[in-house]
Amino acid sequence: MTSTTTATARNTLGVAVIGTGTMGADHVRRIDEVVSGARVMAVADPDEARAKGLAAGIDGCTAHADATAALDAPGVEAVLIASPGPAHEETLLAALDRGLPVLCEKPMTPDTAGALRVLEAEQAHGTRRIQVGYMRRYDTEYAQLKQVLAAGELGRALMLHCRHRNVSVHSYFTEPMLINDSVAHEFDAARWLLDQEIAAVTVLRPTPSRHAAAGIGDPQLVVFETDAGVLVDVEIFATAGFGYQVQAEAVCENGTARIGEAHGLLTNTAGRWGGPIAQDYIARFADAYDREVQAWVDATRRGEVTGPSAWDGYAVAAACEAGVEAQRTGQRVAVEMVDRPAFYR
Ligand SMILES: NC(=O)c1ccc[n+]([C@@H]2O[C@H](COP(=O)([O-])OP(=O)(O)OC[C@H]3O[C@@H](n4cnc5c(N)ncnc54)[C@H](O)[C@@H]3O)[C@@H](O)[C@H]2O)c1
Ligand SMILES: O[C@H]1[C@H](O)[C@@H](O)[C@H](O)[C@@H](O)[C@H]1O
Numbered sequence: 312m313t314s315t316t317t318a319t320a321r322n323t324l325g326v327a328v329i330g331t332g333t334m335g336a337d338h339v340r341r342i343d344e345v346v347s348g349a350r351v352m353a354v355a356d357p358d359e360a361r362a363k364g365l366a367a368g369i370d371g372c373t374a375h376a377d378a379t380a381a382l383d384a385p386g387v388e389a390v391l392i393a394s395p396g397p398a399h400e401e402t403l404l405a406a407l408d409r410g411l412p413v414l415c416e417k418p419m420t421p422d423t424a425g426a427l428r429v430l431e432a433e434q435a436h437g438t439r440r441i442q443v444g445y446m447r448r449y450d451t452e453y454a455q456l457k458q459v460l461a462a463g464e465l466g467r468a469l470m471l472h473c474r475h476r477n478v479s480v481h482s483y484f485t486e487p488m489l490i491n492d493s494v495a496h497e498f499d500a501a502r503w504l505l506d507q508e509i510a511a512v513t514v515l516r517p518t519p520s521r522h523a524a525a526g527i528g529d530p531q532l533v534v535f536e537t538d539a540g541v542l543v544d545v546e547i548f549a550t551a552g553f554g555y556q557v558q559a560e561a562v563c564e565n566g567t568a569r570i571g572e573a574h575g576l577l578t579n580t581a582g583r584w585g586g587p588i589a590q591d592y593i594a595r596f597a598d599a600y601d602r603e604v605q606a607w608v609d610a611t612r613r614g615e616v617t618g619p620s621a622w623d624g625y626a627v628a629a630a631c632e633a634g635v636e637a638q639r640t641g642q643r644v645a646v647e648m649v650d651r652p653a654f655y656r
Contacts, residue, residue, distance in 0.1 A: 324608055325352035325386035329378045329402050330394030331365045332356070334416055337593055338391055338604060339365055345601050349389075349608040355381035356394075378402045382409055389611050391604075392416055395483075396492060400425040407432045407440055412616065414607040416444040417499070419624025421491040423632050426625040427649065434654050439616040442607050443624040445499040447557075449606065450599035452570035456561060457504050459568045466564030468505055471543040473497050474558040474571070476551035478590055486527045489547050490514075490634035494533050497545045498630040499623060500559070507537035509630040511645045514638040522550045533634060554588030555595050622655035 328339050331354050342349050355375040356362040366374035375381040378398075382390060382405055390406045392399055392415040400420045406413045407429075419441070420426045433441055447453045460468055475493055484492070498509055515532040523529035530548035537543070558571030574586035589595040603618070610617040629648045637644040 322348075324349040324612055325388045326350065326608075327353040327355065327381040327384060327387040327390050329355050329381060329390060329392045330398070330416075331358070331361050332393070333593070335391075335393035336365055337600070338393055339369070341601060341604050342391075342608075343369055346605050346608055348612055349604075352386035353381040353384035379405050382406060382411060387411070389413070389608075391607075396421045400429060403429050403441065404432050407436050410436065410440070412440050412442075412611045414442045414444060414604065415624070417624075418491055418495045418627060418631065419443045419621060420628055421487075421631065423625065423628045426621075426628040430621055430625055430652070430655075433621050434652060439620065439654075441621040441624070442610075442616055442618040443621065443627075444603065445496065445503075445619040445623065445627075446596055446599040446603040447496060447500050448503055448619060449602040450596060452573070453500060453504070453559075453599075456559065456568055456570050460504055460561060460563070465561070465566045465568060468541055468561050468563050470541065470562040471501055471504070472560045472562070473500075473543065473545040474548075474556055475545060476548045476554070476556040478550075478552055478555055480524075480549045484524065484527065484549065486638065487635045489527070489529065489531055489549055490533065490638055491628070491631035493549060494545055494547050494634060495627050495631055496557075497533070497543070497547075498535070498627045498634075499619065501535070501537065501541075501543050502623070502626060503619075504559075504561070505537055505539070505541055507539045507541060508626060508648070509535050509633075509646050510538045511536045511643055512630060512634040512637045513643040514634065514641070520548070520550060522552060524550065531638065533637075535630065535634075555591050556588065557595060620655055622651060 339351050342351050351372050353373045354362045354366050355378045359376040362374040366372040373384050389412045392402050396418045512535045516528045519528045533545040535543050560569040577586045629646050633644040633646040
């Protein structure tokens with residue numbers, strides 16, 4: 312946003328972006344260039360040079376090494392958290408303490424103990440403040456699949472076959488993160504698509520790929536059951552190398568529905584045919600992130616909270632906890648959840 316637009320900026324939502332790595336930087340660009348009704352007023356990252364570099368390109372934006380300093384910066388009215396999952400709880404609690412609305416990147420917290428503390432703090436605050444960044448709910452294809460399932464023409468859903476393939480992952484990725492950073496999306500998507508909770512998780516492993524990082528059995532097959540008896544299988548392959556692919560097929564009583572195959576332009580040439588494959592989530596889910604952040608800004612400016620809630624964040628954390636235990640033990644692990652408070656109904 313340039314200084315010539317600051318007059319209109321007075322009516323816009325001042326956002327602090329916490330964490331300025333891959334997603335934080337992309338969200339800053341999105342708020343600055345794509346989304347209407349918001350401006351970035353502060354960024355924070357312990358890597359202060361990174362935060363300063365990003366802030367330098369945005370009129371009126373301050374850079375901080377500490378997240379709470381960014382929450383208290385002039386003009387900040389809302390927070391977008393894009394630090395790694397284990398750092399989310401501290402910033403969420405600080406934001407709730409200040410009554411600030413939050414869009415928190417997934418996972419809300421990697422563990423249920425942290426998620427429950429967040430639920431308690433939000434309820435103590437008295438009104439909902441948190442949206443969790445499960446952006447697939449804003450993806451056109453996922454929305455179409457949900458619509459098809461809800462319409463009922465295909466009959467009752469019996470199974471979902473899902474594939475989640477990344478080119479590679481961050482150097483700090485661990486084996487539990489296959490579940491609580493990557494499969495977390497599949498837990499949320501399945502809960503949302505089917506309107507059911509996850510009941511139990513089993514993890515199966517082939518002999519790992521020779522490209523798997525040390526200490527990570529990659530890929531894995533994560534099979535989960537919902538409380539209404541739908542079976543979901545997820546191939547999670549974090550070092551697939553060739554591209555970023557997220558696919559889902561619903562198998563129903565009267566037919567099937569599949570998403571994630573479209574690669575845009577298909578070409579035929581001597582002896583082969585094909586098209587491009589996205590290389591990362593920034594490309595594959597660009598529209599979904601744009602819609603997600605725009606919806607958050609619009610709802611926040613109306614004084615509302617929409618989208619995936621802190622309860623959804625907790626429910627996914629509970630499924631992830633069972634998934635990590637299943638991964639560790641090779642056993643089928645039941646998902647344990649507290650009763651849903653009336654506050655989240
Ligand atoms: N929705 C999606 O599709 C999607 C895609 C990628 C990442 N994510 C999520 O976004 C978050 C960030 O992931 P990323 O890939 O950008 O990671 P990243 O490693 O690229 O960036 C994280 C940044 O946060 C900073 N940081 C670390 N601790 C911090 C703290 N306490 N306060 C502020 N900043 C801190 C790091 O220095 C780094 O710059 C994670 O929760 C991840 O799961 C979501
Ligand atoms: O943090 C990222 C992000 O959530 C992506 O959407 C997912 O595909 C990756 O597996 C995960 O590591």
